[in-house]
Amino acid sequence: MSTQPIPFPAPTLATATAVSTRLRALVLDDDDIDHLRLQRICERAGLDLDITEAYTIAEMREKLDTPFDVAFIDYNLGMETGLDALKVLLGHEEQTQVIPIMLTSVTRRAIAVEAMRRGCADYLVKEELSVDNLRKSMVSAFERRMFYASIADARAFQARMRHMIQQFLTSCGPEMREILSNTLAHIRKVRAAEGGTSGDAHVTLLERGCKDLVVFLDDLMSIVEQSKLETARNIKLVNSTH
Template identity: 55%
Template sequence: MNRLVNKGAGTSEFCLNDSLELAGRMQADRPLSILTLDDDRLDRLRLIRTCKKAGLQCEVDEAASLGELRTSLDSTCYDVIFIDHKLGLDNGIDALRIILAHEEQVNAIPIMVTSVTAHSIAVEAMRIGCADYLVKEELTVSALAKSITSAIERRVVFAEIAGARALERELKGIVTRFLSTCGPEMRAILSNTIKTLRGLKAMNRNSDQIDPAVLSDFTLLERGCFDLTSFVDDLESVVHRLR
């Protein structure tokens, strides 16, 4: 396994857009960790050179076989993994499955590299879980940068959606527990309080013995009980819509 460190080209054929700047911030000012899997040394070097020309701040490891791939996956957590489809007796689909099954590579972005005639392979790879694909014969700085930035953007969106769904599930659990434990008791207390206040106010209409300031507090308390009852109703409605 060979590693190449690139701190970013001084001049670039492709000016990286805001998406790559976002990717840089996501990486907390550290280089992208990239693995290129290809049994052709020249093709690996070509991809590395393209990364350099794109101005990517990255550290690149190389692997030529599934065995070297497994060794790399066990030693480093990667941000991006380029997978060549033709790997001698093996193929990129098998490599992709190894990557997706590796517990230390859950955040890695796999990108398949295929020949111009292997679009069906690219489609299958995307179906299995590949983030994107590149056509080897059409590999350019622009294509590579676009592939990486698009994949990272999608990863950010999916992470945000997953986080929102997790928060939704947590809130639903909290509200459900509240309604099942405190809800019935709270409703009973609020209902009895409202009845008591109304009874006292009805009695006062005949005797006029309650201090006006206290009577005003009774009105405020009754209104508060109605508001709390409406709040519990709203919580039940939210939980029902989330089912």
């Protein structure tokens, strides 16, 4: 039975602009049979992968200058573990967009959970590895990464907006408040001189506009302070999970 390649979205600029739509995959495993089995299941699943093999973390290091879209990492690597490899992989400047998937045994599900806490997108149990499981894992991993990327983009936009607002308040805020304060004081003097009966519509509109601007500046300050508190809470939450 023939299979058709699954059209996964390209997660990196390199794959998005390249002529080929094949995903670059790194497979780190010290067992030749496991290498072959994974590749055969990928082919049966219709995954069009350009696979690079590595058998040790040292060998993997030599291949990380090329950005990968997905990395299959075996947990059992002799004297080292997949968690060690995961740290090296995610710490490399060229692998910021890679989607790591841990391969573990059925008796090491707790390790798989720990791997996901440290940045793995998903995990596969070797004894349960099948075409369906591989497909589900790949789709789930890509969807989860896209979701996290959208959150990161939103947070980055929020940080940029907060910085711009803070710059505006620092550079223009004091001068604007002084101008508004002097204008409102002048309006009070005009009305006092006229016995408080000035009904000039232009004066009334000017007064209302000045007060609205004061409220606007106060609201901007509140947004900046609230954003700082939310950022601090998020950082504390992230640190508490590590």
